[in-house]
Amino acid sequence: MSLRVFIPRDAGAVAVGADEVATALQRAAERRGAVIEIVRTGSRGLYWLEPMIELATPAGRVAHGLIAPGDAESLVEAWLSAADNHPLRLGPVEEIPWLKRQTRLTFARCGVVDPRSLDDYRTHEGYRGLATALTLGPERIIEEVVNSGLRGRGGAGFPTGIKWRTVAQAQGPQKYIVCNADEGDSGTFADRMIMEGDPFVLIEGMTIAAIAVGATKGYVYIRSEYPHAVAAMEAALGAARRGGALGRHVADSSYDFDIEVRVGAGAYVCGEETSLLESLEGKRGVVRAKPPLPAHKGLFGRPTVINNVLSLASVPVILDRGAAFYRDFGMGRSRGTMPIQLAGNVKHGGLFETAFGITLGELVDDIGGGTASDRPVRAAQVGGPLGAYFPRALFDTPFDYEAFAARDGLIGHGGIVVFDDTVDMAKQARFAMEFCAIESCGKCTPCRIGSTRGVEVIDRIIRGEDRTTNLEVLEDLCNTMKFGSLCALGGFTPYPVSSALTHFPEDFGATPKHLVAAE
Ligand SMILES: Cc1cc2nc3c(=O)[nH]c(=O)nc-3n(C[C@H](O)[C@H](O)[C@H](O)COP(=O)(O)O)c2cc1C
Ligand code: SF4
Secondary structure: OEEEEEEEOOHHHHOOOHHHHHHHHHHHHHHOOOEEEEEEEOOOOEHHHOOOEEEEEOOEEEEEOOOOHHHHHHHHHHHHOOOOOOOOEEEEHHHOHHHHOOOOOOOOOOOOOOOOOHHHHHHOOOOHHHHHHHHHOHHHHHHHHHHHOOEOOOOOOOEHHHHHHHHHHOOOOOOEEEEEEOOOOOOOOHHHHHHHHOHHHHHHHHHHHHHHHOOOEEEEEEOOOOHHHHHHHHHHHHHHHHOOOOEOOHHHOOOOEEEEEEEOOOOHHHHOHHHHHHHHOOOOOOOOOOOOOOOOOOHHHOOEEEEEHHHHHOHHHHHHHOHHHHHOOEEOOEEOEEEEEEEEOOOOOEEEEEEOOOEHHHHHHHHOOOOOOOOOEEEEEEOHHHOOEEEHHHOOOEOOHHHHHHOOOOOOOOEEEEEEOOOOHHHHHHHHHHHHHHHOOOOOHHHHHHHHHHHHHHHHHHHOOOHHHHHHHHHHHHHHHHHHOOOHHHHHOHHHHHHHHHHOHHHHOOOOHHHHHHO
């Protein structure tokens, strides 16, 4: 009897023993004289169940979760005897409620396919978007992306199609596609999951972007903390080149396009697009003043599309299924789906892709299952280190760019970090300022100096020194950073600080002045 088992190669699964589980299963099968084929996939994103492995059966894949190497013998024994009562059996994968509730458009293949096999990608509807793109041509590709309503998933939510149109219309002997895979936001890992679990979808998205704007060269800028993603991308790029999906005459068309991986040296600010371009050019990651926009003068001074991994990875399904299909999901001006990442002190941490419009409360309480510590949820920080802290009172906020902005928050890259009632929000506010001080590129004064002064002022408030005056100073400082900083690192740091002060004044030892005034 032969067994076919799918085991994630994803860094999150490997960190909790997926490689050892694979080895133990291989040995257990060999000991019984059974043939076992182990396919290494990406993760399905149910991280609290990793290593989660899947057995191929005539009725589809059956999941088993929280597997340790010591479970290998009993698992193989159960599988060979066709018993379906192993205590770690979770049932048919597609029926697991956490997965069933999702709308996986960008992540449709993640955890399903072998990320190193171009054939597997093609078998699972891969490269259909590119095929459509080649029949449409540049202008109509851009029209589709504009009409889909896709907005940048890296943080700012800028319409992707409009950005592409600007680059398409820009003049230049050379244009570039740059994929921002720096993924520095706290609690985020969706870019990493795509690169490790379905790298061809990113390659396909970048190729479509290249055809749309007339670029022949692309770069994927990956943070150095992602060695598994770097390896997966390199393997996929090699396979794509060998398979004719990259290089001269991509997919037998008249277009040429190739992609290189570049590894960053580890700085949050290198995720900021102009700083990233500096870094790609081999310089220190310092933010550039805008204008000129990267779309006009980007990498090496040439017109450049710079997009987040998720923005680019969402393009193939848009081209394949059509703009109308994609924009049918979502609410308001937030169209399509968002791969939301649940992290921090949460019971069910992982990747949950769903249409925009779901509320923060549903995500934290229902899908996330509350805190891992089983204590009450007190706050959630959404959108990375520059995102606001939302108290429970704001948990009715729908996941939508405008709804979050209306409450002085941002959805950013879709990361949610959950905190229980033991969190000290004054410390969190201090941390936001300290983070900014450490990560500041130093180019502008409000951020470079303001963040350091901010830490000092918060320390004085925490110590109870002249609270009223120091709260006023902090408010003034926050306004200076907000309106005087060159980029969003200095400009958005006030949001976590002010939200902590506004919603959790008790942690600062006194009611902030502006709250007293409002009473
Ligand atoms: C300090 C800072 C860090 C950022 N980090 C990232 C990042 O890690 N990944 C990312 O895609 N965008 C990041 N951004 C946003 C980028 O500047 C840019 O908006 C994005 O790459 C554009 O792609 P999109 O339109 O597809 O979102 C960051 C912005 C700032 C100000
Ligand atoms: S806000 Fe901070 S990170 Fe941004 S340009 Fe100014 S100093 Fe650099």
